[in-house]
Amino acid sequence: MVTRRELTIGEIRELAAAVPDPEMPMLTLDDLGILRDVRRDASGTVTVTITPTYSGCPALDAIGEDIRGCLAERGETAVEVRTRLSPPWSTDWISAEGRRKLAEHGIAPPPERGATTGGTFVPLSVRCPNCGSPRTRELSRFGATACRAIHVCAACGEPFDHVKPL
Amino acid sequence: MPEETGAQTAVVDTAVAAYVLRLGDDTLIASHRLAELVASAPQLEEDVAVANISLDLLGQARSLLSYAGRTEEQLTGVLRTEDDLAYLRSENQFVNCRLVELPNTDFAHTVVRQLLFSGFVFELYSELADSTDETVAGIAGKAVKEVSYHRDHAARWTARLGDGTEESARRMEAALDTAWPYVAELFTDDDVTRTVAEAGVGVNPSKLRPAWDAFVDRTLQSARLERPRVPPITGLAGMSGRDGVHTEAFGYLVAEMQHLHRSHPGASW
Ligand SMILES: [Zn+2]
Numbered sequence A: 001m002v003t004r005r006e007l008t009i010g011e012i013r014e015l016a017a018a019v020p021d022p023e024m025p026m027l028t029l030d031d032l033g034i035l036r037d038v039r040r041d042a043s044g045t046v047t048v049t050i051t052p053t054y055s056g057c058p059a060l061d062a063i064g065e066d067i068r069g070c071l072a073e074r075g076e077t078a079v080e081v082r083t084r085l086s087p088p089w090s091t092d093w094i095s096a097e098g099r100r101k102l103a104e105h106g107i108a109p110p111p112e113r114g115a116t117t118g119g120t121f122v123p124l125s126v127r128c129p130n131c132g133s134p135r136t137r138e139l140s141r142f143g144a145t146a147c148r149a150i151h152v153c154a155a156c157g158e159p160f161d162h163v164k165p166l
Numbered sequence B: 001m002p003e004e005t006g007a008q009t010a011v012v013d014t015a016v017a018a019y020v021l022r023l024g025d026d027t028l029i030a031s032h033r034l035a036e037l038v039a040s041a042p043q044l045e046e047d048v049a050v051a052n053i054s055l056d057l058l059g060q061a062r063s064l065l066s067y068a069g070r071t072e073e074q075l076t077g078v079l080r081t082e083d084d085l086a087y088l089r090s091e092n093q094f095v096n097c098r099l100v101e102l103p104n105t106d107f108a109h110t111v112v113r114q115l116l117f118s119g120f121v122f123e124l125y126s127e128l129a130d131s132t133d134e135t136v137a138g139i140a141g142k143a144v145k146e147v148s149y150h151r152d153h154a155a156r157w158t159a160r161l162g163d164g165t166e167e168s169a170r171r172m173e174a175a176l177d178t179a180w181p182y183v184a185e186l187f188t189d190d191d192v193t194r195t196v197a198e199a200g201v202g203v204n205p206s207k208l209r210p211a212w213d214a215f216v217d218r219t220l221q222s223a224r225l226e227r228p229r230v231p232p233i234t235g236l237a238g239m240s241g242r243d244g245v246h247t248e249a250f251g252y253l254v255a256e257m258q259h260l261h262r263s264h265p266g267a268s269w
Helices: A009-017 A060-072 A096-104 B005-035 B043-077 B082-087 B107-128 B134-162 B164-186 B191-198 B204-223 B248-263
Strands: A035-040 A046-050 A079-083 A136-140 A146-154 A159-163
Touching: A009 A046, A009 A060, A009 B082, A046 A060, A060 A079, A060 B082, A096 B005, A096 B107, A136 A159, A136 B005, B005 B043, B005 B107, B005 B191, B005 B248, B043 B082, B043 B134, B107 B134, B107 B164, B107 B204, B134 B164
Parallel strands: A046 A079
Antiparallel strands: A035 A046, A136 A146, A146 A159
16 A cells, blocks of 8 residues: 655645646646635645636636646545635736736737726727737627637737736 | 623624625626526627626625625524525515616616616725625625626617617617616615614715716716606615515516526536
């Protein structure tokens, strides 16, 4: 019988951080910035805290399952995944690496600084991820997932998704 | 704990449970009305938009109803989950404002309802983000960012339809006349709101009216529409949605929303 060594918090964090997002699988939870906290209590139970991108994010349950699954493979079975809303997630939390991966997959990343909650949206020029042209326009503010809008490029004619600022 | 403080806490907790239940019901019913339009909106992009907005609202409703249930449990010792509250109450136990239950008569009615409602919750959540209650503040701080998009979406449609064709303007005017009598209910203070406002947990909705008025007037002006001159409508014996007195259309909504859960208790997929 093989007895496994208990994983360190650092190792658990690394494993959880590398879990792909179910809706944008080119991004890890770390790229997306939704992994909040990893800890182990005295009884050995691991608690992983994540935050939803949007209140109604339907992927949240799947993400919890994926985290538990990937930790179970490494022998960590007493794992609780919790959700925390505050402070609210912002697209500012998407890492530089995450932004690069989005663009590489044809999705325009969010602007560096997110929208305010002041209610007025400053029109931002979104660069086409296909040809790089700034001559694009918004087709619809709501897209395939809660965090995406649909834009179209006037230069190359391609429609594309944009992770809108939140 | 001294007895008096205990009694006062119970009064506040009772009001908080009632208050958060109202917020949860408003959001749940607004979500359900929008969900009815998924796959039958006037254009494909709008199908996607109403689905997204409905889903945001449903997520907010789940957090609010769960919290209302947990707060109530502190007082009664009995926990009602978000599902119990959404699926197992009868029509007259819902305490949502009547505005959100108004039917999707045509797309103009949907746009107007969303404009008036998201304008209201935007101001509300902006205030509640600073609530002394951590959970309420957390839910509101998250929701306000989403609602900001919903409000903007409704304002754009209002401008497009109000300042569109003769037909679209006529429909928007009719929709405004239908919805406007239910506006006053949004801003009515009562014992529940006064108690939660005093505790710093919630707000008296009358406080939100000036900012809402400014937003709605600005939007209607941009759409070349006028604020309707129709009086508020009260329910039976002066009661309203907050008392569980609803419009005729609401019973059908509740039946539709609950029938799966009631027919197949515990169903999952
Ligand atoms: Zn292009």
